[in-house]
Every structure is written in structure tokens, then in C-alpha cells.
Amino acid sequence: MSITIKEVEHIAALARLEFSDEEKEKFTHQLNDILQYIEKLNELDTSTVEPLSHVIELSNVFRDDVVKPSISAEEALKNAPAKVDTLFRVPKVIG
Amino acid sequence: MNVNEPFDVFRARLNSGEESCEARTQQYLSTISRRKNLNAFLSVFEDEALAHARSVDKKIKAGGAGHLAGMVVAVKDVICMKGKRTTCGSKVLENYEAIYDAAVIEKLRAADAIVIGKTNMDEFAMGSSTENSAFGPVKNPIDETRVPGGSSGGSAVAVAAGMSSTSLGSDTGGSIRQPAGLCGIFGMKPTYGRVSRYGLVAFASSFDQIGPFANSARDVAHILKVIAGHDERDSTSAKLPVPDYLAAMNRDVEGMKIGLPIEYFNEALNPEIRSVLEKRIAQLRDHGAEFIDVSLPHSEYTIATYYILATAEASSNLARYDGARYGYRSPYAKDLSEMYTKSRSEGFGAEVKRRIMLGTYVLSAGYYDAHYRKAQKVRRLIQKDFFDAFKKVDCLMTPISPTTAFKFGEKVDDPLQMYLSDIYTVSANLAGIPGISVPAGVDRQNLPIGLQLLGKQFDESALLKVADFLEQQE
Numbered sequence: 396m397s398i399t400i401k402e403v404e405h406i407a408a409l410a411r412l413e414f415s416d417e418e419k420e421k422f423t424h425q426l427n428d429i430l431q432y433i434e435k436l437n438e439l440d441t442s443t444v445e446p447l448s449h450v451i452e453l454s455n456v457f458r459d460d461v462v463k464p465s466i467s468a469e470e471a472l473k474n475a476p477a478k479v480d481t482l483f484r485v486p487k488v489i490g
Numbered sequence: 491m492n493v494n495e496p497f498d499v500f501r502a503r504l505n506s507g508e509e510s511c512e513a514r515t516q517q518y519l520s521t522i523s524r525r526k527n528l529n530a531f532l533s534v535f536e537d538e539a540l541a542h543a544r545s546v547d548k549k550i551k552a553g554g555a556g557h558l559a560g561m562v563v564a565v566k567d568v569i570c571m572k573g574k575r576t577t578c579g580s581k582v583l584e585n586y587e588a589i590y591d592a593a594v595i596e597k598l599r600a601a602d603a604i605v606i607g608k609t610n611m612d613e614f615a616m617g618s619s620t621e622n623s624a625f626g627p628v629k630n631p632i633d634e635t636r637v638p639g640g641s642s643g644g645s646a647v648a649v650a651a652g653m654s655s656t657s658l659g660s661d662t663g664g665s666i667r668q669p670a671g672l673c674g675i676f677g678m679k680p681t682y683g684r685v686s687r688y689g690l691v692a693f694a695s696s697f698d699q700i701g702p703f704a705n706s707a708r709d710v711a712h713i714l715k716v717i718a719g720h721d722e723r724d725s726t727s728a729k730l731p732v733p734d735y736l737a738a739m740n741r742d743v744e745g746m747k748i749g750l751p752i753e754y755f756n757e758a759l760n761p762e763i764r765s766v767l768e769k770r771i772a773q774l775r776d777h778g779a780e781f782i783d784v785s786l787p788h789s790e791y792t793i794a795t796y797y798i799l800a801t802a803e804a805s806s807n808l809a810r811y812d813g814a815r816y817g818y819r820s821p822y823a824k825d826l827s828e829m830y831t832k833s834r835s836e837g838f839g840a841e842v843k844r845r846i847m848l849g850t851y852v853l854s855a856g857y858y859d860a861h862y863r864k865a866q867k868v869r870r871l872i873q874k875d876f877f878d879a880f881k882k883v884d885c886l887m888t889p890i891s892p893t894t895a896f897k898f899g900e901k902v903d904d905p906l907q908m909y910l911s912d913i914y915t916v917s918a919n920l921a922g923i924p925g926i927s928v929p930a931g932v933d934r935q936n937l938p939i940g941l942q943l944l945g946k947q948f949d950e951s952a953l954l955k956v957a958d959f960l961e962q963q964e
Contacts, residue, residue, distance in 0.1 A: 398851070402851075403847070406847055406850050406851050406854065407847065409850050409854060410805060410834075410846050410847060410850040411809075411812070411830045411831045411834050412831065412834055412835050412838075412843055412846065412847070413831050413832070413835045414835070414843075422843075422844065422847060425844060425905055425906075426844070426847060426848060426851070428905075428906050429797065429848060429905065429906055429909075430851075432793075432794055432906055433794040433797065433798055433861065433865075435790070435791060435794045436791055436794050436795065436798075436864050436865060436868050437864075439788075439791065439868060439871070441864060441867035441868060441871070444867040444868075444870055444871060445867070445870060446863055446866030446867050446869075446870065447866055447867070447869040447870035447873060448696065448866060449696065449726075450682050450683075450696065450873065450920075450921065450922025451681070451682055451683045451726075451728060451922050451947060453683075453725075453726065453728075456725040458722070466589055466590070470589045471589075471815075473587065473589055474585075474586050474587060474589075474815070474816035474817070475815055475816060476813060476814075476816070476817075476818075476819035477819070483814055483815055485814055485826055485829060486823055486824065486825050486826050486828070486829050487825055487826065488825065488826045489825070
């Protein structure tokens with residue numbers, strides 16, 4: 396299986412990234428190398444294996460829903476690139 | 491004054507009043523400024539560290555000082571400290587000031603450790619050489635034309651070059667153990683869940699773990715004892731008691747069973763590394779340890795499995811850097827959609843983008859089952875290999891890295907080659923087991939060779955015991 400420049404463009408759009416034509420070509424080449432390498436996993440029959448998503452034994456961790464102190468709006472906005480009063484400011488949504 | 495002496499020895503002199511934290515902190519600060527060219531630190535808290543040192547000196551005099559009183563720690567810049575820049579080695583977070591302390595920082599402070607500064611790293615902890623930092627590469631103090639390893643290169647160099655007594659790093663696929671090996675010091679990745687990740691900026695959440703670097707195994711134990719334990723703010727941190735690591739370090743290895751994974755000692759292993767490890771094996775054997783060949787049959791699949799799962803998790807975790815609430819925002823965006831795309835494209839470096847792309851790909855419609863789910867299944871097989879091996883042995887010994895410290899630029903343009911430098915370390919993160927890098931010798935060019943010990947989940951004690959034994963041998 397190999398990945399095309401068109402697919403790289405599609406993945407980039409999903410990841411909200413944009414690349415120059417030169418970068419696209421380089422990424423396509425490098426991603427293909429990596430994808431070819433990971434194809435290796437298909438040598439293994441895993442039809443009876445359960446996927447592992449958590450490495451230590453843990454079940455759901457529940458806690459009581461209690462009101463506790465949290466960060467203030469001021470702190471939450473401290474690193475905001477742009478803000479108005481207690482709100483994050485962003486460019487217009489509809490162009 | 492020997493800044494590399496074990497903490498116990500220094501602490502005894504502090505208690506008797508022969509030394510002061512202030513003088514020691516001053517000495518580390520001078521070394522940091524003298525060796526600025528190594529680029530190990532991104533922030534140094536000069537006045538604050540000295541003021542803190544003076545207050546710890548008073549506390550020692552008055553009695554009742556904490557377990558780490560007098561220990562000067564450097565912290566990887568991926569761990570939050572309130573009011574301090576936390577850049578993750580990225581342009582995206584260049585001006586980001588953390589608004590709370592990570593759990594490990596609270597614990598260090600409560601134990602009277604002094605934090606001296608924040609260390610340089612590969613951007614978002616992605617890399618094996620610290621060449622991917624937006625703030626320039628870190629140099630290996632042993633040979634400045636070579637990399638220190640990564641991603642916690644700055645933290646490894648801080649300890650190796652005498653800029654702090656210990657440091658904290660994070661290890662997702664080897665990012666503590668590999669640079670410790672390449673810099674000739676100790677570095678431990680604890681069991682997944684042993685140390686709270688609260689306040690650790692996420693890379694791959696099912697792999698990330700915070701751990702210490704130090705000049706001795708006992709110092710690793712001192713710091714681990716303080717930072718380990720359950721934290722309700724990290725639901726993946728384990729509700730298990732923290733054992734007395736130091737009590738287990740009795741240097742008696744008689745009767746211990748140590749496994750040698752045959753897949754790691756194959757013909758591909760560098761002969762100099764092999765011969766150093768063989769010497770260390772002989773020392774343990776001479777003192778009554780028993781070595782057993784074990785097989786980890788899925789070893790050849792670890793890198794592929796790791797790079798699917800870790801990049802998938804990274805692509806999701808790094809979605810938060812959208813320029814809206816914090817971090818870099820592109821000045822060129824005309825609408826919201828452009829703000830996301832341009833902020834991310836201008837902010838992230840090449841390796842981070844490559845991993846986000848790979849992770850997005852393996853999670854995308856049509857590929858999820860073939861890649862992501864497949865890799866999760868292989869992860870279980872890899873973990874089972876270890877669990878089976880640990881039925882026969884107390885711990886495993888392996889190489890830490892396929893080569894000693896390599897030159898700058900040697901691998902940076904070939905991502906797959908760079909990924910393969912993690913071949914001996916990623917398995918511990920896949921299986922969730924602890925691992926430690928122990929200095930074992932040097933190669934012909936006098937570059938450090940490390941060995942790795944891998945243990946059962948939550949059995950850091952066995953690793954520290956063997957590491958401490960090896961430290962006493964020449």
C-alpha cells in the first residue's frame with residue numbers, strides 16, 4: 396500500500412495543517428517509508444487477540460460530583476492570544 | 491566540592507553544617523552559565539532558587555527539613571510550574587505560562603527540593619536526539635559534536651554536566667532511558683501509573699510517564715520515593731502503596747534471576763556494546779545472580795506498533811493547539827478555519843507535523859481497523875511476551891540503544907532511522923513496565939555505553955537493587 400500526494404492533502408486537511416508543494420512531496424515519500432515499515436504487523440494473525448488500550452489493570456474510575464475550587468476566568472484567559480472581557484476572541488467564523 | 495557525589499553524602503554534610511544548599515545551588519548556577527553553549531536550559535530560576543536554598547538551609551538548621559532538602563532539580567520543560575514558561579520545546583508554546591503546578595512539582599517542593607530551571611527538549615517530546623527543539627539542539631557534554639539523545643536531552647545534560655544534582659524527564663518511548671545512556675548517567679522510567687501525570691503536557695497518554703535522572707541509583711530511589719503515588723487528579727495513577735526503595739537496595743544479588751532476551755542479543759548488536767554488557771553480566775554472576783535466556787517473540791514488531799499508537803494519540807492530544815485559547819496564533823488568518831490551519835502550520839516543527847500526519851492517517855476512515863486496532867492487538871501480544879518472561883525471571887537486562895551518541899545531523903533527515911534508535915526502549919512503554927538505564931562502560935571513543943534493566947509492573951525495587959549493585963562494581 397502506498398500513499399499519494401492527494402491522500403497527503405486529505406490527511407493534512409483533517410489535521411488542519413497546510414504544506415508547500417515541496418513539503419508535500421517530502422512528506423509523501425517519508426510517510427510511505429514509514430507505512431511500508433508498519434505493514435510488518437500484517438505478518439501476524441491477531442484474529443483472536445483483544446486490543447489493548449490500557450496497560451495496567453484499571454476499571455472505570457468514578458468520583459462523587461462535588462463542587463470544588465477551579466481556575467478563575469482570569470487565569471484561564473491568561474495565555475489567550477486575544478480576548479474580550481471574559482471571552483476568547485477569534486476571527487470571524489463565516490467568511 | 492564534588493557536585494556528583496551521592497545525595498546521602500551531601501545531605502550528611504548539610505546536616506552537620508559543613509555545607510550549605512545556597513553554596514551548592516550557586517555552584518550549579520555557575521556551571522549553567524559557564525556551559526551555556528550546551529543549550530540544556532530554556533529557563534533558569536537564579537534568584538528564586540538561591541532564595542529557596544537559603545530557606546532550606548534555615549529549615550535544616552532548625553530541624554524538620556524534608557526528604558529532598560538540599561537536592562537541586564532541573565525539570566523538563568514539558569512539566570507545568572505555575573507562573574513559569576512551559577514551552578515543550580515548541581514555538582507554539584514559546585510564551586505559554588503555566589497556570590498551575592504539576593503534581594510532581596508540588597511533591598518536590600513539599601520535600602524541600604530546589605527547582606533550578608526548565609530544560610530543553612525535542613518539540614513535544616518527539617525525537618531521540620534533542621535536535622527537534624524550536625530553541626536549538628542540546629549538545630552532549632562528553633563530545634559537543636554529538637547529540638545527548640532525546641527527547642529529554644536537556645535534563646540528561648543538566649545532570650551529566652553538573653548543572654543540577656538530579657532532574658526530571660518524561661519517557662514515552664525511551665525519552666529518559668536513551669539520553670541517560672548516551673550521557674552516561676542513570677535514568678528511570680517508572681511503571682505506567684506509578685507517577686501522576688497531572689501537569690505533564692500530553693504527547694501519547696497511554697505511554698507517557700515522568701521519571702528521574704541522577705548520578706547514582708540511590709538518588710533515583712530518593713526522588714522516585716517522593717514523586718511516586720496515587721493522585722486523584724490523574725485517574726490512571728495507580729492506587730498502590732509506594733515501597734521503601736532504599737531499603738531494598740542491599741547490594742545482595744545472590745539468587746536473583748535475570749533474563750537476557752535472545753532477540754535483543756542477536757547478531758545485529760554492536761560488538762562493543764555486547765562486550766561491555768557481557769562484563770557486567772559476569773560481575774552479577776560472580777555474586778550469585780543467575781542468568782536465563784528468555785524469548786520476547788514479538789520484539790521485531792515493537793517499533794511499528796509504537797509509531798502507530800503513539801502518533802495516533804499524539805494527533806489527538808495535539809489537536810488542542812488551535813490558536814484559540816493559548817499558544818501561537820498566526821497573524822495572517824482571515825477567518826476561524828484559517829486561524830486553525832495557519833497557527834498549526836506555522837507553529838509546529840517538521841517532526842511534530844510528520845507524527846500528527848501519520849497519527850491522523852492511521853485513525854482516518856478506512857484505516858482505523860487496519861492500522862490502529864491492529865497495533866492495539868499487537869500491543870497485547872508484546873505485553874504478554876513480557877508477562878510470560880517475568881514468570882521465570884525477576885528482571886531483564888538489555889542494551890539501551892543500538893549505538894553510542896551519534897553526530898548532529900546523522901539521522902535527522904531519515905525519520906525511520908531515528909525511530910529505530912528507540913528499538914530497545916519502546917517495548918517498556920508498550921507493556922507499561924518500568925525500565926532503568928545504568929552506566930555500563932565506554933566505547934573506543936570514550937562515549938558512554940548504558941545498559942537497560944526492565945522489571946515487572948510496579949517492581950521498580952528490583953531494578954534499583956541491581957542498578958545499585960552494578961554502580962559499586964568497576
